[in-house]
Amino acid sequence: MSAPRMDAATAFEVADRLHLAAPWEVFAERSRRYEIHLNGRSIELVRGPIFLEGYGIRIFRPAGEGTGEGFQASTDLSSEGIAATVADAEKVAAESSFPAKKVDLPAGPAGASNGVAICDTSLWDRPMERLQEYVDALLRPFDGLTDVDPSFGSVRATLTEATLANSAGLRLAYPHTTIWMELAVKASGGPEGRPPGEYWVNDSFRRLEPERAAGQVRDWCRIARDVRVATAPPTGELPVVLPASIVTTILPPVFAGRWTGRARLRELAPAIGSAWAGDSVTVVDDGRFPWGLGSSPSDDEGTPQRRRTLLDHGRVGELLYDARHAGAFGTGSSGNALRGRSSLYADWRRFLHSPSAVPTTIVIPPGDGGSDAEIAESAGDGIWVQQLGWAIPDPLSGAFGGEIRIGYRIRGGKLAEPVRGGTVGGVALAPAEHPSLLRDIASVGSTPALVENMSSPTLLVKNLTVAGAS
Amino acid sequence: MSDLRELDAEFARALRSLESRTKFAEALAQSDAGQEVTLDRRSVTPSREPRMRGAVLRAWGPGRWVEAATSSLNAEGIGKAASAVADALSKTDGGSTPPGPSSTLRQDWNERPARPMRDLGMEAMIAHARDAFGWATSVAGVHECQIRIGWTDEERFYMNTAGARCYQLLPKVFVGVVPVAMENGQVDYDYLGEGGVGGAERLGLLNEEKVRNHAQGSVELLKAKEPPTGRMAVVLDPGTTGTFAHESFGHGTEADQFVRDRSYLRPLLGSMLGPEFLTIVDAGSYPDGWGTIRFDDEGNPAQRTALVDHGRFVGALHDRETAAALHARPTGNARRSDFLSRLFVRMTNTYVEAGDWSLDDLVREAKDGVLLEHTTSGIEDPLGGQMQIKVKKGRLIEHGQLTSRVKSMALSGRVLDVLKDARGLSRQSDFEMGPGYCGKGHTDLLPVASGGTYLLSTAIVGPA
Known part of the structure; x- marks a missing residue:
């Protein structure tokens, strides 16, 4: 991968104008954003370039036996604007308290992208042209179809030059791209006169792959047709198959809630070495995973990215730390300080946020369960969940679940009729003496898929509670 | 800039510059100011709304809208946004009117509650948060509690070529309480969240009885049954x-x-x-x-x-x-x-x-x-x-x-x-x-x- 040319040096320029006692840090972004919004098969609105350049200044000051953290963000790059931002940060630091005797910010020479694949260079060089090609690829599969249409959608690409400077001498710069795609595919018409069906897809990723998108749309059209004829699932405790697109909505927020230095400080984190999943389950957090949404050469404090083992054969491996929480425990940052990520929402304007420790790209390695067809065969009789309304797990209790927007009965080891409505749910992660998704995995597929900030194969869970027609 | 209405002249200039190319253009400026504190058993984390304000200009070309945004609320920034819109309009033939009626509203809403949160100060917000934390954690079984108190002054200023000119400053307050109960590695919590337009009087929502009830609710959830299916x-x-x-x-x-x-x-x-x-x-x-x-x-x-x-x-x-x-x-x-x-x-x-x-x-x-x-x-x-x-x-x-x-x-x-x-x-x-x-x-x-x-x-x- 060849890195695109970077022009921005925003954080360095702000840092050079600071007259501050250490420790301090400046994280900055210069972004260009391009959007294409769809109405049916037509383009409704084109936006961009939307330019945004801003920075966040963070300082640490002694506060009793601990440390006060002050953070403020701004888009004002004038000397007066920087001074006002620093004054805000100083006020906030004076009012805050945190039980770390000191916070060590990473030192180092100027950094570069270090080969981590996070920037689509052709998108970087020809943004609107590439975005248009991608939209064309999304729409092409609808040509000649009379029963399926896109009804609502948008593709939004953000091209960002991230820069970081701190009082320990670190100067870091890297470019990256993110794309948000949303498409609602509507199936209608037909002789049976049923109401229309919709398969509504949301995804975010780092590179445009038009041909892959075209293939996906053909699947989405089939699924939208299935929505029209789907019936309610049964009620009961059933084997449930969860493809990567579902797993990625469940596990990252739960690890973010319990597997961090913040959770440890609040005495909510699991003990290292304790059992939280079946012996066959290993889960890692890989900050350099190619094209992962959470991947980067260094985290948002400048600590180099690496792999971390969250669960090692079912036992807790390590917790995730940023510099501040690492300081509270006298340990080192794990390189998980990211900005603007919550369990609900990832803000493309990361400079607006102070960092916190969250997973980067969570990886469940492939298992020996075989292909999706073989996983279904292992399930025997159960449910394949294709899409949930919103799984949104509880980050502390680990409870997850939602309405089945579309799924399939599995009968005799084969995918059978589509199902829709009702709910499926359970607990994602719990101490091993309690039932949970990760404790009760029956089979792990052999083909992983990267979806947003998680790479996972398809999983077969022994039993989850399905509420449907009864 | 004391408030966004000071953009009046810049907006008028930008809109005038577009009038030869479109039958309708509008400008909207937006800014939020505010403070928040999050407090839990080990830390107090105040924060402020970012110093980010900006404007978007939108104009009607034949059959579609054209728009550009800027975070530089000065003559140069707004002028650049207007030029970007003008450039996009020049690729169209101009002249048509957008669908629907254009607003001609001319009114200001500059709302100041009797006790503005911005006058309360961070120290008082932290004191309220400490009280709430104390009430929650005095309930047996409540291991931890996160309190959030904050306010935002939401400001918007709008002008268009049809003569509308309106301004609003809406002060909003929010509080959140998450008492966490834990037993044998199992964690659960209830929560209390309130918010709306107003001032410091809204902190009355964060009273001892409510906080204790929700803390008790967290403890109950640890022993709660699975729901019916x-x-x-x-x-x-x-x-x-x-x-x-x-x-x-x-x-x-x-x-x-x-x-x-x-x-x-x-x-x-x-x-x-x-x-x-x-x-x-x-x-x-x-x-x-x-x-x-x-x-x-x-x-x-x-x-x-x-x-x-x-x-x-x-x-x-x-x-x-x-x-x-x-x-x-x-x-x-x-x-x-x-x-x-x-x-x-x-x-x-x-x-x-x-x-x-x-x-x-x-x-x-x-x-x-x-x-x-x-x-x-x-x-x-x-x-x-x-x-x-x-x-x-x-x-x-x-x-x-x-x-x-x-x-x-x-x-x-x-x-x-x-x-x-x-x-x-x-x-x-x-x-x-x-x-x-x-x-x-x-x-x-x-x-x-x-x-x-x-x-x-x-x-x-x-x-x-």
Whole structure:
């Protein structure tokens, strides 16, 4: 991968104008954003370039036996604007308290992208042209179809030059791209006169792959047709198959809630070495995973990215730390300080946020369960969940679940009729003496898929509670 | 700049520069100022709203809008944005007028509560948070508690070439309490969240009795049973009723979805969809809601729009384009998340008006089922007409009585079936409006409120 040319040096320029006692840090972004919004098969609105350049200044000051953290963000790059931002940060630091005797910010020479694949260079060089090609690829599969249409959608690409400077001498710069795609595919018409069906897809990723998108749309059209004829699932405790697109909505927020230095400080984190999943389950957090949404050469404090083992054969491996929480425990940052990520929402304007420790790209390695067809065969009789309304797990209790927007009965080891409505749910992660998704995995597929900030194969869970027609 | 109205001359200059190329242009400036503190057992974390303000300029070219945004609110920044719009317009032949009526509203709303939060100071906010933390953790079994207190002054200034010029400064306050109970590695919590237009008087919402009750609720959840599973009678608490209104009717009546032919409700406009006691409303003009606005981002005044009136589906939410397409009037629901985001038809404060039952009567009528309490999320299905609502807790209803506490669950159902099965709503004394954030699809979050009273119907429920 060849890195695109970077022009921005925003954080360095702000840092050079600071007259501050250490420790301090400046994280900055210069972004260009391009959007294409769809109405049916037509383009409704084109936006961009939307330019945004801003920075966040963070300082640490002694506060009793601990440390006060002050953070403020701004888009004002004038000397007066920087001074006002620093004054805000100083006020906030004076009012805050945190039980770390000191916070060590990473030192180092100027950094570069270090080969981590996070920037689509052709998108970087020809943004609107590439975005248009991608939209064309999304729409092409609808040509000649009379029963399926896109009804609502948008593709939004953000091209960002991230820069970081701190009082320990670190100067870091890297470019990256993110794309948000949303498409609602509507199936209608037909002789049976049923109401229309919709398969509504949301995804975010780092590179445009038009041909892959075209293939996906053909699947989405089939699924939208299935929505029209789907019936309610049964009620009961059933084997449930969860493809990567579902797993990625469940596990990252739960690890973010319990597997961090913040959770440890609040005495909510699991003990290292304790059992939280079946012996066959290993889960890692890989900050350099190619094209992962959470991947980067260094985290948002400048600590180099690496792999971390969250669960090692079912036992807790390590917790995730940023510099501040690492300081509270006298340990080192794990390189998980990211900005603007919550369990609900990832803000493309990361400079607006102070960092916190969250997973980067969570990886469940492939298992020996075989292909999706073989996983279904292992399930025997159960449910394949294709899409949930919103799984949104509880980050502390680990409870997850939602309405089945579309799924399939599995009968005799084969995918059978589509199902829709009702709910499926359970607990994602719990101490091993309690039932949970990760404790009760029956089979792990052999083909992983990267979806947003998680790479996972398809999983077969022994039993989850399905509420449907009864 | 003391407030965004100082952009008056720059906006006028920018709009004049576009008048030769378009028959309509508008400018919107947006800024939020505020402070927040998050406190837990080991840390106090104050924060301030970022120093980010900006403006978006939009003009009509033939058949489509052209827009550009800037975070530089000076002559140069606004001039550049106007030039970008002019460049895009020069590629069109100019001259047509945009669909729908242009606002001519000229009014300022510069709202100052009797006790502005900005005068309270961070120290006092931290003191309130410490009090609440103390009340919560004095309840046996509560291991930890996170308190959030904050305020935001939401400021918007709008001008267009049709003569509109309006300004609003809306002070909003929010509080949140999450008492966490833990036992043998199992963790659970209840939560308390309130918010709306006002000043420091709103911190009264954070009183000892409420905080202790919610802390007790967290402890109960550790011992709670698994929720029942399947189709059954459900009583929704006021917040959940509001979320039902928001997800079922709010999203389905955003008229851009009508224009896209992506709403199961469109063919049903004018039909009786529910019992006569059911009235669902969206009101940006609701006096002190979290979703309250005085005018929308097309400069149209906020209003009360009945969506369902005594069971009949009567209305939809419009911007100027959808209003023109569907022979309606704009309803003051054209909203942007911020100056960087596009405009969509959006909700404001959406609620179900009260009925005349008591909660006891609704529970007796339900006989067997479940009470759903404390909504945590919901998601719409605008074309399919399903909905998902998740709640933090509930109570079993057995033989017409509220009995055991049950854990978090999800409600699923076809909206029209849930409406058809609605049997009663409780009285105005139970009415509550709660704050939240709503996306258009899965992005563009903005503040909204939803509310109602207790509602009895039938739906599918399962653990979640």
